[in-house]
Amino acid sequence: MELRSARLDELELDLVEPFETSFGVEKRRRFLLVRLESKDGLVGYGECVASSEPLYSSETTATAREMIGTRFLPQLLRARSVSPESFREASARYRGQRMAKSAVETALVDLAARSEGVSVGRWLGGRRRRVEVGVSVGIQPSVPALVRRVGDYLGDGYRRVKLKVRPGWDAIPVRSVRRAYPDLEIWVDANQAYPTAAGSRIRSWAEAYGVAQVEQPFAERAIRAHADLAKGAPFRVCLDESIVDEVSLEDALAAGAITSLNVKTGRVGGPTTSRALARRARQRGVPSWVGGMLESGIGRAHNVHLASLAPFTLPADLSASDRYYREDLIDPPFELGPGSTLEVPRGPGIGVEIREDVLRRARLDAHTFRR
Ligand code: OSB
Ligand code: MG
Numbered sequence: 001m002e003l004r005s006a007r008l009d010e011l012e013l014d015l016v017e018p019f020e021t022s023f024g025v026e027k028r029r030r031f032l033l034v035r036l037e038s039k040d041g042l043v044g045y046g047e048c049v050a051s052s053e054p055l056y057s058s059e060t061t062a063t064a065r066e067m068i069g070t071r072f073l074p075q076l077l078r079a080r081s082v083s084p085e086s087f088r089e090a091s092a093r094y095r096g097q098r099m100a101k102s103a104v105e106t107a108l109v110d111l112a113a114r115s116e117g118v119s120v121g122r123w124l125g126g127r128r129r130r131v132e133v134g135v136s137v138g139i140q141p142s143v144p145a146l147v148r149r150v151g152d153y154l155g156d157g158y159r160r161v162k163l164k165v166r167p168g169w170d171a172i173p174v175r176s177v178r179r180a181y182p183d184l185e186i187w188v189d190a191n192q193a194y195p196t197a198a199g200s201r202i203r204s205w206a207e208a209y210g211v212a213q214v215e216q217p218f219a220e221r222a223i224r225a226h227a228d229l230a231k232g233a234p235f236r237v238c239l240d241e242s243i244v245d246e247v248s249l250e251d252a253l254a255a256g257a258i259t260s261l262n263v264k265t266g267r268v269g270g271p272t273t274s275r276a277l278a279r280r281a282r283q284r285g286v287p288s289w290v291g292g293m294l295e296s297g298i299g300r301a302h303n304v305h306l307a308s309l310a311p312f313t314l315p316a317d318l319s320a321s322d323r324y325y326r327e328d329l330i331d332p333p334f335e336l337g338p339g340s341t342l343e344v345p346r347g348p349g350i351g352v353e354i355r356e357d358v359l360r361r362a363r364l365d366a367h368t369f370r371r
Pocket of ligand 1: 056136294317
């Protein structure tokens with residue numbers, strides 16, 4: 001493929017309700033969108049999941065804008081021919097910057113799939129037509145509010161919930177949700193909020209209230225603490241922030257620190273690495289699932305396609321458009337289907353149309369790059 005132009009947009013969308021995690025409250029998302037246009041007029045989109053503040057990881061919208069705008073896009077436009085693989089190889093010499101790399105690689109995958117006339121899911125080797133999903137529930141103002149929020153999501157059709165927890169918001173909220181919904185599949189996610197010494201307390205409430213999975217309770221590098229928690233646990237120990245590449249996955253597997261893998265393309269630097277990690281985990285008997293970063297419909301479409309691959313056997317953190325934003329950037333929006341599923345779009349590329357009207361309203365800044 002040869003590129004004709006590229007555009008880097010900065011957008012802001014308001015969430016339908018604030019999303020609170022152990023690292024803070026998000027009311028809106030400011031993020032980057034990469035748009036690539038090929039010589040023959042095809043267009044591919046990729047979304048960058050870095051946020052304004054370096055709270056989930058060290059990247060930010062600003063660092064990603066710098067990498068994409070001053071290095072990745074100018075380099076792509078100078079190249080005679082581009083592909084997801086050649087970009088991955090050419091950008092490997094830059095340390096980290098995985099969210100920035102992933103935004104570009106996903107746009108290239110969208111373009112590559114379109115040029116072959118297949119969907120992104122098919123291009124990656126996925127076969128599913130629908131993917132099973134759950135919903136990630138932020139920290140709420142009170143325990144009754146949480147029980148109501150979970151009840152609303154169950155009413156919408158979601159079959160598993162992931163409750164955000166942190167020290168001081170764990171045993172009691174989890175117990176209340178368990179009592180209100182005795183058969184519900186409950187996962188929890190702490191985003192690294194606990195000291196490693198908290199393992200035995202986490203274990204006791206997670207066990208008592210039938211939590212099926214505990215995600216990233218300890219710091220990114222606390223592999224041994226996660227292994228201690230996983231030893232003999234009646235729940236899966238899922239790693240999110242700890243797994244950023246093949247090496248970190250291998251070390252976590254060897255240490256027995258991981259019994260479930262949350263795959264986010266932004267965190268690991270792109271869709272082809274995401275696929276490789278999920279395949280490797282499956283070889284070692286560890287199930288994978290696709291995580292979310294409150295993406296707009298564009299990033300979520302990429303994630304839905306990824307989730308159509310065989311190694312992703314647990315329900316994804318990919319909810320319907322209306323759970324995130326009042327107006328999504330795509331048409332049609334994602335809607336929850338039977339059995340707590342989202343449909344994998346069938347058309348070429350990401351298989352959804354971009355709503356240029358919503359995009360224009362959400363856009364704060366745009367830079368165009370030409371050959
Ligand atoms: O840890 O999974 C996480 C959102 C922002 C940052 C980190 C996480 C999340 C979520 C949201 O849990 C999941 C979603 O997009 O539905
Ligand atoms: Mg997480």
